[in-house]
Amino acid sequence: MFPVVERRMIVPNVHVLSIEAPEVAESARPGNFIILRPDEQGERIPLTIADWDTSAGTVTSVFVQVGASTAKLARLKPGDRIPSYAGPLGHETEIDRFGTVLVIGGCYGLGSIHPIARALKAAGNRVFALIEARSSYLLYWEDRLRATCERVVVITRDGSRGYKGHVTRLAEILALEGIKPDRVIVHGCTYQMMEISGQTQPLGIKTIVSMNPIMIDGTGMCGVCRLTVAGETKFACVDGPEFDGHEVDWEEFLARRESYSSEEVEPLHRSGCASHF
Amino acid sequence: MSPVDYIRRPMPKQEPFERVRNFDEVALGYPADVAREEASRCLACKKPGCVDGCPVGIDIPGFINCVAEGDFAMGIRKIKETNALPAVCGRVCPQEEQCEKNCVLGKKGDPVGIGRLERFLADWEAEKGAGEAPPLPPLNGKAVAVIGSGPAGITVAADLALRGYEMTMFEALHEAGGVLTYGIPEFRLPKAIVRREVEYVRSLGVRLRLNFVVGKTRTIDSLLDSFDAIFVAAGAGLPWFLEIPGENLNGVYSANEYLTRCNLMRGFRFPAVDTPLKRSARVAVFGGGNVAMDSARTALRLGADEVHIVYRRSREELPARAEEAENAEEEGVIFDFLTLPVRLIGDERGWLAEIECRRMELGEPDASGRRRPIEIPGSEFSMSMDASVCAIGNSPNPLIPMSTPGLDVGKRGNIVVEEETGQTSRERVWAGGDVVTGAATVISAMGAGRKAARSIDQTLFARR
Ligand SMILES: Cc1cc2nc3c(=O)[nH]c(=O)nc-3n(C[C@H](O)[C@H](O)[C@H](O)COP(=O)(O)OP(=O)(O)OC[C@H]3O[C@@H](n4cnc5c(N)ncnc54)[C@H](O)[C@@H]3O)c2cc1C
Numbered sequence: 253m254f255p256v257v258e259r260r261m262i263v264p265n266v267h268v269l270s271i272e273a274p275e276v277a278e279s280a281r282p283g284n285f286i287i288l289r290p291d292e293q294g295e296r297i298p299l300t301i302a303d304w305d306t307s308a309g310t311v312t313s314v315f316v317q318v319g320a321s322t323a324k325l326a327r328l329k330p331g332d333r334i335p336s337y338a339g340p341l342g343h344e345t346e347i348d349r350f351g352t353v354l355v356i357g358g359c360y361g362l363g364s365i366h367p368i369a370r371a372l373k374a375a376g377n378r379v380f381a382l383i384e385a386r387s388s389y390l391l392y393w394e395d396r397l398r399a400t401c402e403r404v405v406v407i408t409r410d411g412s413r414g415y416k417g418h419v420t421r422l423a424e425i426l427a428l429e430g431i432k433p434d435r436v437i438v439h440g441c442t443y444q445m446m447e448i449s450g451q452t453q454p455l456g457i458k459t460i461v462s463m464n465p466i467m468i469d470g471t472g473m474c475g476v477c478r479l480t481v482a483g484e485t486k487f488a489c490v491d492g493p494e495f496d497g498h499e500v501d502w503e504e505f506l507a508r509r510e511s512y513s514s515e516e517v518e519p520l521h522r523s524g525c526a527s528h529f
Numbered sequence: 530m531s532p533v534d535y536i537r538r539p540m541p542k543q544e545p546f547e548r549v550r551n552f553d554e555v556a557l558g559y560p561a562d563v564a565r566e567e568a569s570r571c572l573a574c575k576k577p578g579c580v581d582g583c584p585v586g587i588d589i590p591g592f593i594n595c596v597a598e599g600d601f602a603m604g605i606r607k608i609k610e611t612n613a614l615p616a617v618c619g620r621v622c623p624q625e626e627q628c629e630k631n632c633v634l635g636k637k638g639d640p641v642g643i644g645r646l647e648r649f650l651a652d653w654e655a656e657k658g659a660g661e662a663p664p665l666p667p668l669n670g671k672a673v674a675v676i677g678s679g680p681a682g683i684t685v686a687a688d689l690a691l692r693g694y695e696m697t698m699f700e701a702l703h704e705a706g707g708v709l710t711y712g713i714p715e716f717r718l719p720k721a722i723v724r725r726e727v728e729y730v731r732s733l734g735v736r737l738r739l740n741f742v743v744g745k746t747r748t749i750d751s752l753l754d755s756f757d758a759i760f761v762a763a764g765a766g767l768p769w770f771l772e773i774p775g776e777n778l779n780g781v782y783s784a785n786e787y788l789t790r791c792n793l794m795r796g797f798r799f800p801a802v803d804t805p806l807k808r809s810a811r812v813a814v815f816g817g818g819n820v821a822m823d824s825a826r827t828a829l830r831l832g833a834d835e836v837h838i839v840y841r842r843s844r845e846e847l848p849a850r851a852e853e854a855e856n857a858e859e860e861g862v863i864f865d866f867l868t869l870p871v872r873l874i875g876d877e878r879g880w881l882a883e884i885e886c887r888r889m890e891l892g893e894p895d896a897s898g899r900r901r902p903i904e905i906p907g908s909e910f911s912m913s914m915d916a917s918v919c920a921i922g923n924s925p926n927p928l929i930p931m932s933t934p935g936l937d938v939g940k941r942g943n944i945v946v947e948e949e950t951g952q953t954s955r956e957r958v959w960a961g962g963d964v965v966t967g968a969a970t971v972i973s974a975m976g977a978g979r980k981a982a983r984s985i986d987q988t989l990f991a992r993r
């Protein structure tokens with residue numbers, strides 16, 4: 253059993269969850285994820301690692317409450333215990349001296365891009381962040397990004413902060429801000445990652461996306477997480493979760509993500525995205 | 530001397546129409562009097578061929594004699610000298626290709642039901658609640674890690690715990706048992722039996738670390754800092770697909786996904802549990818082994834109207850246990866022999882709608898000794914299906930080899946070991962079971978575990 257150290261709603265419908273799992277903390281790297289079960293009847297669900305503390309032995313994720321499992325997570329209190337917490341899983345983010353890197357976050361990605369930005373900076377890159385939410389009150393952890401990145405650009409759907417609109421304005425915003433990234437890394441919902449990949453392709457900017465298909469084991473055993481990348485079948489849990497966004501077969505991916513939607517209770521709250529995925 | 534009895538006593542089973550509606554065990558086991566009758570058929574050969582056919586060399590005539598005499602306690606003790614998991618092996622071993630194949634009665638009639646008698650004794654013991662742990666020797670100061678909690682891992686953990694080693698068994702999933710837990714369905718191997726075996730191993734002082742993915746949570750090299758030796762028994766968990774068009778459609782599963790949703794995650798109880806498992810009306814299962822039979826029979830129990838096994842060779846080549854193929858047929862699974870799926874066709878929403886197949890014929894025997902299936906050009910036809918389950922095989926998961934420099938692996942990702950000892954190319958690291966052989970059997974995995982345990986003991990003992 254794994255003790256819950258913290259579970260707190262940080263903005264409406266978005267929670268941080270810190271779990272005591274010293275061995276996971278010890279091995280965690282930017283871009284890894286974990287798989288947990290909220291209780292004995294629960295599904296195994298993946299969450300990206302948004303932070304970790306090796307001295308305290310804790311691992312933190314940010315999750316959006318969308319369905320049954322995340323609703324159970326949202327009811328956890330410090331001192332509760334969850335039966336499964338396995339990780340860190342997946343390949344870590346490729347960190348190198350790329351030059352200028354733009355990290356983009358939306359939904360839970362506002363949290364999980366932070367350790368990536370931190371590692372990129374430590375590797376000697378110029379790091380910019382672009383964060384997106386429906387409205388300014390849904391932004392979180394901006395201070396952490398500001399402390400790490402050269403500049404943090406904000407887009408809100410309602411224009412309550414920063415640029416008004418959606419990442420569909422990416423090319424325009426990059427020009428206005430004078431940011432010329434050598435690489436873009438996106439953590440967020442599927443539509444956002446797909447949209448950004450579509451925009452950066454003509455600009456010739458290498459774009460890394462963190463794919464979030466349905467998963468069960470997270471160790472390469474079941475194959476439910478498969479997707480097509482550059483014409484080849486890959487298992488997101490062991491070959492990814494990060495892939496080159498220009499090589500992903502997005503149409504197939506979206507279809508596969510929906511495969512259980514009729515069994516899943518429609519989310520009570522939709523998050524900031526046009527259609528939360 | 531009574532006349533030779535050539536007729537095997539039938540085992541009571543749930544009726545087919547009844548059992549396709551539940552997940553309870555199909556075969557009910559012999560009652561004591563029938564078991565004694567069946568055991569009395571044994572001719573107690575001087576040179577028992579059955580023992581040669583047993584991968585772990587159980588004293589078969591010995592335990593059968595005990596059953597015939599009614600000394601069940603002695604019988605189970607005899608089996609347990611060489612086989613720690615009789616309740617499992619009695620149910621899932623391919624006896625017809627092993628012990629029972631060599632039974633002299635089989636030349637003119639039915640071989641003795643060795644597997645059924647093994648199962649009888651194991652169940653008798655469990656019912657009595659006797660499974661008391663043998664006395665443990667004092668700890669010898671050496672610690673060994675076992676990676677994976679399937680039959681190979683369980684064997685090594687138990688064998689070495691009984692020799693005074695401090696044992697820790699690491700398992701990636703949230704339940705122990707390996708394929709016995711996530712793969713083989715409840716109706717063939719009740720999970721209560723697997724749990725009992727795992728509990729037994731824990732009663733020997735073995736520490737079980739679930740949710741621990743070796744290669745990720747910690748690497749083999751890092752574990753070698755804390756343990757004197759490591760036994761890798763990670764199984765063959767990487768599912769193969771046919772690599773034909775349409776395999777990423779919705780409704781297309783690997784057998785591992787299908788069976789894991791059902792067994793490990795108990796998806797058959799959805800929505801009482803959170804993991805969904807689709808109720809499909811028409812299901813095609815690709816393959817002809819135990820995994821295919823299990824998937825097809827699971828689909829029926831989940832309420833499918835029609836389930837097909839699509840197999841590219843003929844009935845004679847079916848690699849499944851004969852009894853399970855029969856059970857599947859009795860339950861109404863339709864066998865499409867000499868049939869090869871060539872394309873999966875989806876509807877406009879990305880769901881499987883049809884499978885296109887080609888007819889095959891048998892040619893010359895191939896390397897495996899089985900006649901090679903050859904495609905018949907122009908024989909394409911299609912069947913409408915809303916789900917397919919691919920059960921054509923698995924290979925070892927690359928997580929451990931990838932994260933362990935210097936660990937030699939073969940072409941299919943199997944860990945290379947010294948045949949007699951299970952020693953890998955890395956010092957202090959042994960391996961055995963499916964991770965070495967590729968997908969094989971429970972008993973061969975246990976046999977490999979036994980050999981490795983002996984070698985680990987000899988090596989560490991010499992160093993002491
Ligand atoms: C590698 C990986 C990392 C992830 N990291 C995070 C993370 O850090 N934080 C986080 O909040 N979520 C993350 N997800 C998504 C998360 O796993 C799902 O949101 C979760 O499984 C939903 O479970 P549920 O039972 O609450 O919802 P369900 O009942 O399963 O689904 C409810 C609704 O959510 C939608 N949904 C289903 N699966 C996903 C998914 N994978 N992503 C988003 N929506 C989904 C469904 O279509 C449905 O409309 C990650 C997924 C992957 C594969």
Ligand SMILES: Cc1cc2nc3c(=O)[nH]c(=O)nc-3n(C[C@H](O)[C@H](O)[C@H](O)COP(=O)(O)OP(=O)(O)OC[C@H]3O[C@@H](n4cnc5c(N)ncnc54)[C@H](O)[C@@H]3O)c2cc1C
Pocket residue numbers: 620621622623676677678679680681682699700701702705706707708709712713714741742743744762763764765766788819820823850926928929961962963964968969970971972974
């Ligand atoms: C559906 C099905 C039906 C079968 N039916 C039969 C049958 O009737 N008769 C028969 O004899 N055989 C049968 N088999 C085959 C038999 O189950 C296997 O040969 C046997 O279980 C192999 O044992 P093992 O200990 O090598 O590995 P497994 O049983 O595969 O166990 C390996 C364990 O290691 C864990 N693991 C993997 N990687 C890691 C890691 N990195 N860190 C930690 N843990 C890890 C896995 O999660 C798993 O629990 C069947 C197999 C399947 C799939």
Ligand code: FES
Pocket residue numbers: 466467468469470471472473474475476477478487488489490
């Ligand atoms: S989640 Fe099962 S293989 Fe990736």
